[in-house]
Amino acid sequence: xxxxxxxxxxxxxxxxxxxxxxxxxxxxxxxxxxxxxxxxxxxxxxxxxxxxxxxxxxxxxxxxxxxxxxxxxxxxxxxxxxxxxxxxxxxxxxxxxxxxxxxxxxxxxxxxxxxxxxxxxxxxxxxxxxxxxxxxxxxxxxxxxxxxxxxxxxxxxxxxxxxxxxxxxxxxxxxxxxxxxxxxxxxxxxxxxxxxxxxxxxxxxxxxxxxxxxxxxxxxx
Amino acid sequence: xxxxxxxxxxxxxxxxxxxxxxxxxxxxxxxxxxxxxxxxxxxxxxxxxxxxxxxxxxxxxxxxxxxxxxxxxxxxxxxxxxxxxxxxxxxxxxxxxxxxxxxxxxxxxxxxxxxxxxxxxxxxxxxxxxxxxxxxxxxxxxxxxxxxxxxxxxxxxxxxxxxxxxxxxxxxxxxxxxxxxxxxxxxxxxxxxxxxxxxxxxxxxxxxxxxxxxxxxxxxxxxxxxxxxxxxxxxxxxxxxxxxxxxxxxxxxxxxxxxxxxxxxxxxxxxxxxxxxxxxxxxxxxxxxxxxxxxxxxxxxxxxxxxxxxxxxxxxxxxxxxxxxxxxxxxxxxxxxxxxxxxxxxxxxxxxxxxxxxxxxxxxxxxxxxxxxxxxxxxxxxxxxxxxxxxxxxxxxxxxxxxxxxxxxxxxxxxxxxxxxxxxxxxxxxxxxxxxxxxxxxxxxxxxxxxxxxxxxxxxxxxxxxxxxxxxxxxxxxxxxxxxxxxxxxxxxxxxxxxxxxxxxxxxxxxxxxxxxxxxxxxxxxxxxxxxxxxxxxxxxxxxxxxxxxxxxxxxxxxxxxxxxxxxxxxxxxxxxxxxxxxxxxxxx
Numbered sequence: 059x060x061x062x063x064x065x066x067x068x069x070x071x072x073x074x075x076x077x078x079x080x081x082x083x084x085x086x087x088x089x090x091x092x093x094x095x096x097x098x099x100x101x102x103x104x105x106x107x108x109x110x111x112x113x114x115x116x117x118x119x120x121x122x123x124x125x126x127x128x129x130x131x132x133x134x135x136x137x138x139x140x141x142x143x144x145x146x147x148x149x150x151x152x153x154x155x156x157x158x159x160x161x162x163x164x165x166x167x168x169x170x171x172x173x174x175x176x177x178x179x180x181x182x183x184x185x186x187x188x189x190x191x192x193x194x195x196x197x198x199x200x201x202x203x204x205x206x207x208x209x210x211x212x213x214x215x216x217x218x219x220x221x222x223x224x225x226x227x228x229x230x231x232x233x234x235x236x237x238x239x240x241x242x243x244x245x246x247x248x249x250x251x252x253x254x255x256x257x258x259x260x261x262x263x264x265x266x267x268x269x270x271x272x273x274x275x276x277x278x279x
Numbered sequence: 280x281x282x283x284x285x286x287x288x289x290x291x292x293x294x295x296x297x298x299x300x301x302x303x304x305x306x307x308x309x310x311x312x313x314x315x316x317x318x319x320x321x322x323x324x325x326x327x328x329x330x331x332x333x334x335x336x337x338x339x340x341x342x343x344x345x346x347x348x349x350x351x352x353x354x355x356x357x358x359x360x361x362x363x364x365x366x367x368x369x370x371x372x373x374x375x376x377x378x379x380x381x382x383x384x385x386x387x388x389x390x391x392x393x394x395x396x397x398x399x400x401x402x403x404x405x406x407x408x409x410x411x412x413x414x415x416x417x418x419x420x421x422x423x424x425x426x427x428x429x430x431x432x433x434x435x436x437x438x439x440x441x442x443x444x445x446x447x448x449x450x451x452x453x454x455x456x457x458x459x460x461x462x463x464x465x466x467x468x469x470x471x472x473x474x475x476x477x478x479x480x481x482x483x484x485x486x487x488x489x490x491x492x493x494x495x496x497x498x499x500x501x502x503x504x505x506x507x508x509x510x511x512x513x514x515x516x517x518x519x520x521x522x523x524x525x526x527x528x529x530x531x532x533x534x535x536x537x538x539x540x541x542x543x544x545x546x547x548x549x550x551x552x553x554x555x556x557x558x559x560x561x562x563x564x565x566x567x568x569x570x571x572x573x574x575x576x577x578x579x580x581x582x583x584x585x586x587x588x589x590x591x592x593x594x595x596x597x598x599x600x601x602x603x604x605x606x607x608x609x610x611x612x613x614x615x616x617x618x619x620x621x622x623x624x625x626x627x628x629x630x631x632x633x634x635x636x637x638x639x640x641x642x643x644x645x646x647x648x649x650x651x652x653x654x655x656x657x658x659x660x661x662x663x664x665x666x667x668x669x670x671x672x673x674x675x676x677x678x679x680x681x682x683x684x685x686x687x688x689x690x691x692x693x694x695x696x697x698x699x700x701x702x703x704x705x706x707x708x709x710x711x712x713x714x715x716x717x718x719x720x721x722x723x724x725x726x727x728x729x730x731x732x733x734x735x736x737x738x739x740x741x742x743x744x745x746x747x748x749x750x751x752x753x754x755x756x757x758x759x760x761x762x763x764x765x766x767x768x769x770x771x772x773x774x775x776x777x778x779x780x781x782x783x784x785x786x787x788x789x790x791x792x793x794x795x796x797x798x799x800x801x802x803x804x805x806x807x808x809x810x811x812x813x814x815x816x817x818x819x820x821x822x823x824x825x826x827x828x829x830x831x832x833x834x835x836x837x838x839x840x841x842x843x844x845x846x847x848x849x850x851x852x853x854x855x856x857x858x859x860x861x862x863x864x865x866x867x868x
Contacts, residue, residue, distance in 0.1 A: 212363070260296070271325055
């Protein structure tokens with residue numbers, strides 16, 4: 059087994075993971091990308107009506123999603139609609155609709171849940187923005203101000219990014235969203251995408267980013 | 280069409296994914312393929328998206344306020360142009376990237392508001408812009424047109440994709456004489472075209488020169504350009520702009536700007552490119568003016584003792600205090616630079632086999648590589664082939680500096696520290712760190728590699744208190760000192776661990792670029808490992824001065840290229856110094 063080093067402030071528990079040649083430690087809790095089986099267990103308990111399990115899932119997933127959504131919402135929408143409510147409502151809705159979901163493996167649940175959440179929040183943001191435009195026509199107030207992300211990278215770049223992301227294959231899109239937007243570790247992405255190794259996952263993410271950039275360049279041309 | 284498997288693009292994407300810094304300036308400057316350039320540009324946008332989501336402020340990217348015309352006073356359109364993003368903001372207005380539907384292309388639009396006592400005469404600005412539109416030269420930004428609309432004077436021009444020399448300098452550090460002279464020759468030709476059109480530039484400085492993706496040098500920003508045909512007193516009357524550090528002394532004395540003051544400014548720019556300093560320093564206009572008055576003048580030779588005399592002489596003549604002692608035309612300046620380049624351009628072995636994107640970094644590194652070979656003459660893998668390889672800065676082929684280095688790796692376990700020596704054992708749970716003392720500022724790179732060739736970068740790491748270059752004279756502990764017990768920790772077992780320690784008196788651009796693709800540890804996060812590609816290993820072998828940079832043999836490892844073992848005690852080094860420490864990390868310790 060390959061010796062692997064971890065920069066650490068204290069002592070990181072050593073663990074051997076048969077699927078991970080790097081002997082990757084479990085990601086810290088409180089992250090959106092959490093250890094898969096634990097989330098699956100929590101979900102099963104939540105489905106069975108366990109309120110504590112539902113709360114635990116919320117605590118685990120919602121902070122990261124809120125940060126993500128915050129960057130996507132224009133200031134006016136953030137004022138009109140509590141980001142917290144948006145994310146929590148979406149999360150609960152997704153949980154309710156998971157009854158028929160039979161994951162092929164623990165990671166598949168991670169990927170499905172995350173992508174569904176992100177997509178639903180994207181839809182919700184679009185809905186809010188459109189409503190903002192309609193209201194603006196009546197009130198002659200500014201239609202929609204840029205979101206923090208839009209401010210950071212520019213409207214045109216954001217549009218090209220979103221359009222290119224939508225055209226990617228599912229695995230590439232998932233890899234980009236997990237790594238670029240949600241900051242998941244390679245180990246977590248390996249689980250979600252059912253990749254054989256960290257090295258393969260690293261290449262999957264890198265290729266997905268290159269394909270994304272290629273798609274974006276087509277739009278600019 | 281670029282392939283998604285393009286090794287270089289994958290390397291860049293991997294760096295973005297890992298949060299490693301990417302040298303966009305050099306990548307874009309040296310990329311020749313248009314498709315790849317476009318994809319690189321988009322990858323840079325992707326990097327900003329990644330950084331945004333990580334909550335980190337991009338270090339070299341414009342802030343949101345600077346990138347979007349989102350302030351209430353900024354228009355979204357101007358005339359027939361649609362404003363897309365603000366790309367620069369200065370005392371005399373802002374520059375936007377805008378779309379021109381008539382040209383079906385993006386343009387750069389400089390907008391200067393009127394009525395704010397900016398010393399701008401709109402009719403004069405328009406006249407200047409029309410004069411500039413007469414200039415047609417590949418090294419001069421192409422001006423498309425000018426107008427006054429909505430209380431703003433606008434000049435729209437070619438949109439040049441690249442980096443200003445200010446950005447380039449901050450990213451790469453000072454340039455070598457030859458690279459600076461090449462840029463200088465381009466800028467001489469640009470200024471010759473400007474002067475031939477009856478104009479002077481009046482504001483030649485690093486920020487007004489762009490290095491385009493593809494390597495073209497472009498002279499920008501004629502905001503203070505002057506019509507040479509105007510009476511001198513009129514021209515002098517609007518001499519309110521320009522950066523004092525670049526202003527010729529006679530202009531301080533009230534004389535009008537002239538072609539000779541452009542010669543002076545360009546000389547200052549080239550001085551700045553190779554020293555990161557200015558010949559007549561000062562923090563304010565008054566200080567610079569006062570320095571001129573008392574004749575304070577830094578000599579280039581004092582700052583660059585390694586630079587060829589032909590280069591030093593050309594720069595010193597361009598920045599002569601007395602304009603009569605300068606080159607009397609920009610063409611004469613170019614001829615002097617060309618003479619220097621002519622000598623420097625005839626190396627024994629041109630680096631034609633090297634990809635251009637790495638050539639700039641290899642310039643210094645291969646020089647150092649020669650020294651590396653020299654000190655490792657006994658190594659069985661050290662043919663002298665590369666020692667004659669011409670570096671980019673062959674004109675400045677000074678001997679690398681001699682320095683002393685003393686370093687060791689330590690294992691910490693159960694609060695005890697043990698110095699690691701070849702063959703020692705480590706085990707999961709061990710925490711490692713290195714101690715180092717150098718006699719001169721030194722760039723340090725530490726890579727870990729296992730028997731499978733899986734490797735990752737241990738130093739330098741972002742966010743650490745210790746950064747390159749390592750300071751001279753004091754003991755330093757890496758990784759960092761952000762917390763008392765920051766270490767690299769072994770988390771699993773199996774095989775052997777090779778630690779490759781690279782030290783150099785100069786920054787190793789080529790190493791940094793190659794290592795950028797390697798994963799590196801972060802706090803509390805899992806570590807992944809990957810292999811340097813065979814192509815990258817081939818480059819490293821060349822950098823190390825060991826081979827003529829063929830593709831590395833399948834299965835080649837860093838540990839099999841750089842084999843000198845790390846010993847005890849202080850060593851004297853010149854240029855690049857590489858040592859390997861191999862320890863056992865058996866599955867059952």
